[in-house]
Amino acid sequence: MAEVIVVGAGISGLLAACYAARAGHKVKVLTYGQGALTVAGGIIDLYGYDKNGNLVTDPLAHIATLKKPHPYAIMGAARVEEALEAFKELTASQNYIYVGDGHHNQKVPTAIGSFKPSCLVPPSIQSDAVFARSKIVVVGFELLKDYYPKLIAKNLQHFFGDSKKVSVRQVTMNWPVGREYRDVSALDLARELETPVGRLNFVEQLKAHCDADTTLIIPPVLGERPEMSAAIQTELEERLNTHMVEVSSIPPSVTGLRLDRLLRNACFNLGVDIVEKGQVIGFASMADDRTDLPADRAAAARKVCARLITGGFGHTHEYQADAVIMATGGFFSSGLITQMGRMYEPVFGIEIKVPEDQKDWSHQYLFCGQPQPFAAYGVSVNENMQPVDAAGDVLFTNVQFVGRSLAGYDFCFEKSGNGVAITSAYHAVKQLDEILAQRKAVCDSL
Numbered sequence: 001m002a003e004v005i006v007v008g009a010g011i012s013g014l015l016a017a018c019y020a021a022r023a024g025h026k027v028k029v030l031t032y033g034q035g036a037l038t039v040a041g042g043i044i045d046l047y048g049y050d051k052n053g054n055l056v057t058d059p060l061a062h063i064a065t066l067k068k069p070h071p072y073a074i075m076g077a078a079r080v081e082e083a084l085e086a087f088k089e090l091t092a093s094q095n096y097i098y099v100g101d102g103h104h105n106q107k108v109p110t111a112i113g114s115f116k117p118s119c120l121v122p123p124s125i126q127s128d129a130v131f132a133r134s135k136i137v138v139v140g141f142e143l144l145k146d147y148y149p150k151l152i153a154k155n156l157q158h159f160f161g162d163s164k165k166v167s168v169r170q171v172t173m174n175w176p177v178g179r180e181y182r183d184v185s186a187l188d189l190a191r192e193l194e195t196p197v198g199r200l201n202f203v204e205q206l207k208a209h210c211d212a213d214t215t216l217i218i219p220p221v222l223g224e225r226p227e228m229s230a231a232i233q234t235e236l237e238e239r240l241n242t243h244m245v246e247v248s249s250i251p252p253s254v255t256g257l258r259l260d261r262l263l264r265n266a267c268f269n270l271g272v273d274i275v276e277k278g279q280v281i282g283f284a285s286m287a288d289d290r291t292d293l294p295a296d297r298a299a300a301a302r303k304v305c306a307r308l309i310t311g312g313f314g315h316t317h318e319y320q321a322d323a324v325i326m327a328t329g330g331f332f333s334s335g336l337i338t339q340m341g342r343m344y345e346p347v348f349g350i351e352i353k354v355p356e357d358q359k360d361w362s363h364q365y366l367f368c369g370q371p372q373p374f375a376a377y378g379v380s381v382n383e384n385m386q387p388v389d390a391a392g393d394v395l396f397t398n399v400q401f402v403g404r405s406l407a408g409y410d411f412c413f414e415k416s417g418n419g420v421a422i423t424s425a426y427h428a429v430k431q432l433d434e435i436l437a438q439r440k441a442v443c444d445s446l
């Protein structure tokens with residue numbers, strides 16, 4: 001059993017921790033702050049649009065054509081398919097089902113009344129009923145912030161034309177006295193719909209507008225807890241004699257938070273130790289402990305991470321590790337840091353190769369119909385997910401990178417964010433035996 005430390009508790013870190021624990025390792029997660037799941041949809045985009053912006057109909061077939069440095073090309077299409085199945089199995093084991101497969105993009109309704117491609121989604125987001133039924137009622141909630149039912153209805157009516165009738169209904173929940181003085185979020189509503197009174201209130205205001213030919217489009221409010229979501233949906237649909245579809249996400253993202261909660265529960269059940277407020281600020285290499293080594297062996301020892309150092313509140317703490325999985329995210333989560341003309345990974349001090357002139361980092365227009373160069377900057381890795389330099393030489397023997405910090409893809413343009421996250425987490429753990437063997441070889445040679 002090896003001591004594996006995962007840094008970061010976004011989707012890639014939590015999944016890597018689960019898989020490593022299932023593989024029999026002793027796993028600790030060091031993290032601070034929340035990952036992108038708190039704002040992102042919790043749905044698994046695999047590959048939505050090719051580099052020219054055309055919709056991809058068979059993501060796995062398209063992934064098989066991608067070239068390195070795209071992370072999918074490094075890991076291989078077969079690994080991507082395995083990772084999807086592993087993710088579905090893990091989430092189902094926690095009583096939250098994901099539907100779909102890697103060969104089809106589903107049409108996921110968004111909070112502006114458009115549809116985006118995604119591969120694996122919970123049943124509450126599956127949109128078949130929207131297409132099959134002739135009436136759509138877009139449900140709004142009084143006081144709900146950043147959700148515009150009229151805009152959704154207008155765009156859906158434009159999309160479907162005369163083939164469907166789209167209307168809007170506004171629901172008013174019974175908040176405690178004084179609640180009207182602050183905005184309500186989708187999370188408040190999700191908690192309210194976990195109560196029998198909240199559900200009764202919802203049903204009473206909508207039942208006159210529902211029938212078997214109607215689909216309700218709702219914000220993501222079908223419960224905060226993943227294991228309750230399906231039961232809430234079934235109960236409301238039976239009482240309203242209709243079908244409901246949640247839009248993908250509005251921050252705070254209830255669907256993302258459901259997945260976050262599920263993965264943390266799975267970690268807990270597998271005995272993973274999650275250290276919150278564990279901000280990793282640096283590391284000590286094996287060479288730091290062996291100052292007696294000759295130059296060539298010291299160079300090899302410098303490539304082995306012996307301990308991670310966390311810092312904050314005026315003191316530091318060290319954690320011993322046999323292997324480290326870095327799941328620290330991108331710019332959003334400080335897994336990558338940018339300065340004028342420079343980008344680097346802060347824990348291991350890995351310089352990211354970027355154009356000297358910052359003007360060359362991006363196209364002039366954000367929505368120019370092409371991937372943005374800056375979005376694909378990140379840590380370059382080999383087939384074992386070890387960080388490598390421009391010549392392909394391994395920088396750290398027992399360190400792997402997964403998730404958003406990887407180089408070679410624009411998740412936002414191609415719609416591949418969580419697909420790369422779950423595949424790289426799964427693949428890194430599959431390569432762990434190789435990493436541990438390489439580490440042992442270095443240790444034995446010292």
Ligand SMILES: Cc1cc2nc3c(=O)[nH]c(=O)nc-3n(C[C@H](O)[C@H](O)[C@H](O)COP(=O)(O)OP(=O)(O)OC[C@H]3O[C@@H](n4cnc5c(N)ncnc54)[C@H](O)[C@@H]3O)c2cc1C
Binds near residue numbers: 013335
């Ligand atoms: C607004 C938004 C919407 C999105 N919508 C979708 C979507 O609908 N579908 C989809 O597939 N993808 C979507 N994505 C992309 C997807 O969310 C990301 O690709 C994915 O969450 C990346 O996960 P991650 O685990 O690699 O990183 P993150 O989720 O960023 O997690 C990184 C974690 O590491 C921690 N961390 C960072 N540095 C340190 C350190 N030094 N020490 C300790 N901890 C550290 C952070 O605090 C965080 O917890 C969206 C992204 C955004 C921003």
